[in-house]
Amino acid sequence: MDETLVRTLIPAVLTVLVRRGADFAAAEDAVQEALAEALRTWPGQPPRDPKGWLVTVAWRRFLDATRSETSRRRREELLDAEPGPGAVSSTDDTLRLYFLCAHPSLSPSSAVALTLRAVGGLTTRQIAQAHLVPEATMAQRISRAKRTVAGVRFTEPGDVATVLHVLYLVFNEGYSGDVDLAAEAIRLTRELARAVDHPEVAGLLALELLHHARRAARTDAHGALVPLAEQDRSRWDTALVTEGVAILQGALARDRLGPFQAQAAIAALHADAPSAAETDWVQVVEWYDELVELTGSPVARLNRAVAVGEADGGPAGLAALAGLDPGLPRYVAVCAHLHEKAGDLATAAALYAEAARRATSTAERDHLVKQAARLNG
Amino acid sequence: MAKYLLLKHYRGAPAPVNDVPMDRWTPEEVDAHMAYMRDFAARLEGTGEFVDGQALSPEGTFVRYDGEGRPPVTDGPFAETKDLVAGWMVIDVDSYERAVELAGELSAAPGAGGRPIHEWLELRPFLTEPPTVTE
Numbered sequence: 041m042d043e044t045l046v047r048t049l050i051p052a053v054l055t056v057l058v059r060r061g062a063d064f065a066a067a068e069d070a071v072q073e074a075l076a077e078a079l080r081t082w083p084g085q086p087p088r089d090p091k092g093w094l095v096t097v098a099w100r101r102f103l104d105a106t107r108s109e110t111s112r113r114r115r116e117e118l119l120d121a122e123p124g125p126g127a128v129s130s131t132d133d134t135l136r137l138y139f140l141c142a143h144p145s146l147s148p149s150s151a152v153a154l155t156l157r158a159v160g161g162l163t164t165r166q167i168a169q170a171h172l173v174p175e176a177t178m179a180q181r182i183s184r185a186k187r188t189v190a191g192v193r194f195t196e197p198g199d200v201a202t203v204l205h206v207l208y209l210v211f212n213e214g215y216s217g218d219v220d221l222a223a224e225a226i227r228l229t230r231e232l233a234r235a236v237d238h239p240e241v242a243g244l245l246a247l248e249l250l251h252h253a254r255r256a257a258r259t260d261a262h263g264a265l266v267p268l269a270e271q272d273r274s275r276w277d278t279a280l281v282t283e284g285v286a287i288l289q290g291a292l293a294r295d296r297l298g299p300f301q302a303q304a305a306i307a308a309l310h311a312d313a314p315s316a317a318e319t320d321w322v323q324v325v326e327w328y329d330e331l332v333e334l335t336g337s338p339v340a341r342l343n344r345a346v347a348v349g350e351a352d353g354g355p356a357g358l359a360a361l362a363g364l365d366p367g368l369p370r371y372v373a374v375c376a377h378l379h380e381k382a383g384d385l386a387t388a389a390a391l392y393a394e395a396a397r398r399a400t401s402t403a404e405r406d407h408l409v410k411q412a413a414r415l416n417g
Numbered sequence: 418m419a420k421y422l423l424l425k426h427y428r429g430a431p432a433p434v435n436d437v438p439m440d441r442w443t444p445e446e447v448d449a450h451m452a453y454m455r456d457f458a459a460r461l462e463g464t465g466e467f468v469d470g471q472a473l474s475p476e477g478t479f480v481r482y483d484g485e486g487r488p489p490v491t492d493g494p495f496a497e498t499k500d501l502v503a504g505w506m507v508i509d510v511d512s513y514e515r516a517v518e519l520a521g522e523l524s525a526a527p528g529a530g531g532r533p534i535h536e537w538l539e540l541r542p543f544l545t546e547p548p549t550v551t552e
Binding site: 147148149150152153171172173174176177178180181182184214265399400401402403404405 | 418420462463464465466467468469509511542544545546547
């Protein structure tokens with residue numbers, strides 16, 4: 041049985057329960073129980089209508105869970121109100137579920153956890169493992185998130201940008217743990233793209249696919265970071281690149297540019313180049329100009345300086361750093377790289393060493409230490 | 418989310434404001450201190466921010482390789498001169514500001530006279546996996 045396929049049914053099943061009158065938290069619990077039972081029993085007895093099966097079992101579980109006198113009364117009312125069998129899916133409902141799980145009242149980490157659980161159908165244990173926290177902690181994080189959105193009306197659609205931000209966070213959580221969160225983010229973004237026609241949803245999907253395409257080449261056999269210039273481009277997944285580029289082109293053709301489309305365009309230019317040196321760096325700089333224009337983000341300006349260094353040389357790149365806060369993440373590493381390009385190897389070596397001390401990840405730190413050692417050697 | 422290590426020192430950190438050694442507290446004050454620490458951990462589990470925490474013995478030993486075929490050399494403890502870690506707690510929070518806020522709360526654990534110790538806690542970020550999107 042394909043577990044991922046089963047999980048794609050979760051949002052629709054959940055929204056049916058909520059529409060029938062179950063509150064969000066109880067409905068979510070019931071759906072998770074139905075999912076667990078499906079995984080247990082389906083390999084032996086596959087149902088003819090998987091979604092209908094899940095709705096029936098989840099609804100029964102929800103009713104079982106409401107046992108007190110008050111809730112028994114409510115249950116009888118709900119049973120009366122229960123619609124007959126038939127088509128239960130609606131893209132609008134699925135969309136509302138995404139919005140609910142990305143609600144602005146949630147902290148980013150809560151929104152990520154709730155999205156993975158309620159939209160993605162992952163178990164609490166899988167989500168806890170992916171984040172390297174105890175299951176009890178993650179259970180609390182999720183139930184607090186559910187309580188936070190309990191009073192939110194399910195009928196109001198939200199802002200697509202908040203949903204995209206959450207999916208992007210999931211994608212960036214990467215590959216550690218049993219569950220591949222990057223692949224999960226792509227799956228959820230695909231579902232979202234099916235439910236809503238929006239150029240930035242397509243932009244995010246394209247960006248994720250283009251980055252995912254390079255995944256195999258980004259680390260060596262020992263898990264060490266391989267910088268873009270040194271990656272074995274034959275290991276890039278050309279099918280994903282082709283798909284990502286096609287989705288991006290469709291989005292760009294609609295002439296409603298947003299930050300995700302601009303970032304995807306940059307990723308597409310990298311994916312398209314036979315080598316780092318043959319990259320169309322002038323066009324990369326132009327897309328960074330668009331991105332800076334759209335977001336005003338200092339991180340975008342920092343990355344733009346790297347591209348300027350490639351297009352016009354180290355001194356031009358260093359000039360592009362002017363006015364940026366040296367405390368920005370990766371600022372010192374970028375500065376080191378541009379000094380090396382400009383031929384000032386002693387300064388570059390010292391800056392690489394400093395950047396290594398400031399690195400926030402082990403892979404990044406190891407890479408920067410090696411850069412310093414290479415120049416000092 | 419980002420993980421941080423909160424380090425509590427026996428020695429090596431700057432002196433706390435309410436600087437009375439624990440063995441000079443009343444038993445009730447010690448109980449109140451322990452209860453505060455327990456409640457703090459329980460509260461963080463409730464907010465979904467708790468990862469782990471342990472207390473460490475003050476007695477430690479330094480160990481090093483001493484060459485092929487020889488047993489490792491041991492030395493210490495160096496209670497008089499070395500920094501001693503008393504215990505640690507790992508939290509997983511949304512921001513550095515939240516980590517500082519929580520460390521501040523932990524530093525307010527009651528000590529002698531039932532007043533906060535105001536001890537110094539060391540806050541160290543974990544190195545993480547690199548983000549998927551870098552360039």
